[in-house]
Amino acid sequence: MLTKRPATLNDYNFLYALHRAAMKESVARTWGWDEAWQQNYFREKFDPAKREVLQWQGQDVGTLAVREEEDELYVALLSILPEFQGRGWGTAVLQNLIRRAQQTGKLFTLHVLKTNSEAQKLYKRLGLQVVAEEEYKYKMQLASQPTPD
Template identity: 90%
Template structure:
């Protein structure tokens, strides 16, 4: 079973390796991959207080970052190591978050790189639609209404 725990400063190396493994291809197709730039940017933006680490059998396999506002639940990041993808874990995590958004009447949103069609297809299967287009990414949304318990 997939579990979550709060990220700490000690997770930096794992989380950068995850970023590199899971995002390098899409980032390279969008901007090109500059290892030094990626390391510097990641270091500048790294804030473990805004992340959780996803684990399977006590092994770190992914990360999740969610921002919850009064009327919106925004998935800032969900990423799973490539060797653990395809097991339904990302789908399950997102379905739980969608359910939480629906229960609280919040809009569920996220962004996806245009160069990541696999993720975009997953989000579309979960009922998200593109509502805005930016230079390199789509904003996707599932309008949520409260549902009875």
């Protein structure tokens, strides 16, 4: 069973390694991968208070960052190590968050890189649709929810 715990400063190395393992391909297809730039950007933006670490049998396998506001539940980040993908964990995490958004009457939204086709397939399978397009990414939300003005 997948569990969550709050991230700490001690998780920095794991979370950067996860970022590199899970996102390098999509980032490289979008902007190119510059290791020094990625390390610097990650270091500047790293805030463990905004993340949880996903664990399986006590092993760190992923991360989740959710921003919940009065009218919206926004998934800022869901990432699972590639060797642990395909087990239904991302689906289960997202289904729980979707259920929470529905129970509280909030929009369920996220962004996805245009080059991350695997994530897009998952999100569409869960009922999300593209509601806005930016230069490098799509904004998606549950299809059954009204689009905000």
